[in-house]
Amino acid sequence: MGKGLQDKLLLRPAALDRIEAAVAAAEKSTCCEIIVVIAPASSRYEGRGLRAAAAVSLLVFLALYNVNVLAFGYYPDALMLLVEAVVLGAVAAIAFSRWAPLRRLLTTRAQRNAAVQRASGATFFEERVGSTKDRNAVLLYLSVLEGGCRVLADVGLVARAHDAPFGEVQGALDNAAGGDAVQLVCDAIAKIGAICAVHFPMQPGDINELPDRPQVRLP
Numbered sequence: 001m002g003k004g005l006q007d008k009l010l011l012r013p014a015a016l017d018r019i020e021a022a023v024a025a026a027e028k029s030t031c032c033e034i035i036v037v038i039a040p041a042s043s044r045y046e047g048r049g050l051r052a053a054a055a056v057s058l059l060v061f062l063a064l065y066n067v068n069v070l071a072f073g074y075y076p077d078a079l080m081l082l083v084e085a086v087v088l089g090a091v092a093a094i095a096f097s098r099w100a101p102l103r104r105l106l107t108t109r110a111q112r113n114a115a116v117q118r119a120s121g122a123t124f125f126e127e128r129v130g131s132t133k134d135r136n137a138v139l140l141y142l143s144v145l146e147g148g149c150r151v152l153a154d155v156g157l158v159a160r161a162h163d164a165p166f167g168e169v170q171g172a173l174d175n176a177a178g179g180d181a182v183q184l185v186c187d188a189i190a191k192i193g194a195i196c197a198v199h200f201p202m203q204p205g206d207i208n209e210l211p212d213r214p215q216v217r218l219p
Contacts, residue, residue, distance in 0.1 A: 001113060001148035004176025004184050010038055010144055015182045016214050022186035023212040026193025031206045032157060033137035034192055035127055036185070036214040041145035042119035044219050045107055104145065112146040119143065120150035123217055130154050132209045136200050138166070138192055142173075142185065149173045151192065160199040166192070 009015055016038075023034050104112070120141040124130070129139045135156030142149045151166040169191050176184050 001109065001116070001146050001174055003147055003178055005142055005149060005173060005181055006144060006147040007181035008040070008144060010142065010181050010185065011040060011216060016216075018182050019185055019189070020213045022189040023214075026189050026196075027208070027212070029202055030193055030196040030200050031134070031136070031203045032193075032196035032200045033129075033132050033208070033210040034140065034189060034196070034212075035129060035137060035210045036140045036142070036189070037123050037127060037217050038142045038214050039119060039123075039144065039217045039219060041115075041219045042112075042143040042148070043115035045111070045115070113148065116141075116143050116146050116148040116150060119217070119219065120152060124152050126217075127210070127215060129210070132156075134200065136196070137210055138196065140185075140188065140192065147174075149188075151188075157196065157199065161195055165195045169195075 019036055023036060026034055120139070120143075123141055124139050127139065129137045129152065131137075132154065135154045137154045138157065139152040140149065141152065149170055151170040153161065153163070153166050169188050172191075173184060173188050
């Protein structure tokens, strides 16, 4: 997972418009369905936030108590110190929930990767990717906080194209170090469309079975 997708601009209406247009263009040459889902994050990481808040509260309490005792020879009211420590812990918890760099700092790469894996699998079923007539749809799942993505093709498409080409598209997005995040996504959609067109070219009377508009999924 890289920094290329860690851009909140992906969630703005203008970005969604560009991505929708890219999906529509890609589907002109294939009867496959491409659906894009963008998540601000794949998990709330609530356990990490609570542990961070508890750690801050404990450190603040110990620091204030020891400074008063050792520096001033004063034994403060423990209850008052506890209240102050809890308040600062709550501030830390709020900062964790709202500031993406802090959440990335306090979670491991493995945890973030696992969250993206779980959320993308759930999204595949929630968005009914496997419900198309020929089972040839592709989910492009993007998670902004983690900077991760998954390209999940349905069984009908995998039977003809196999997983490797989609893995290459996913790897290129995952390893993108920067640039225009929206353009990176649009380029990936074009590549997915080209793969699909080889194995499922456009057929007369094809019906658009899944929305072209990117779906925003909250954790």
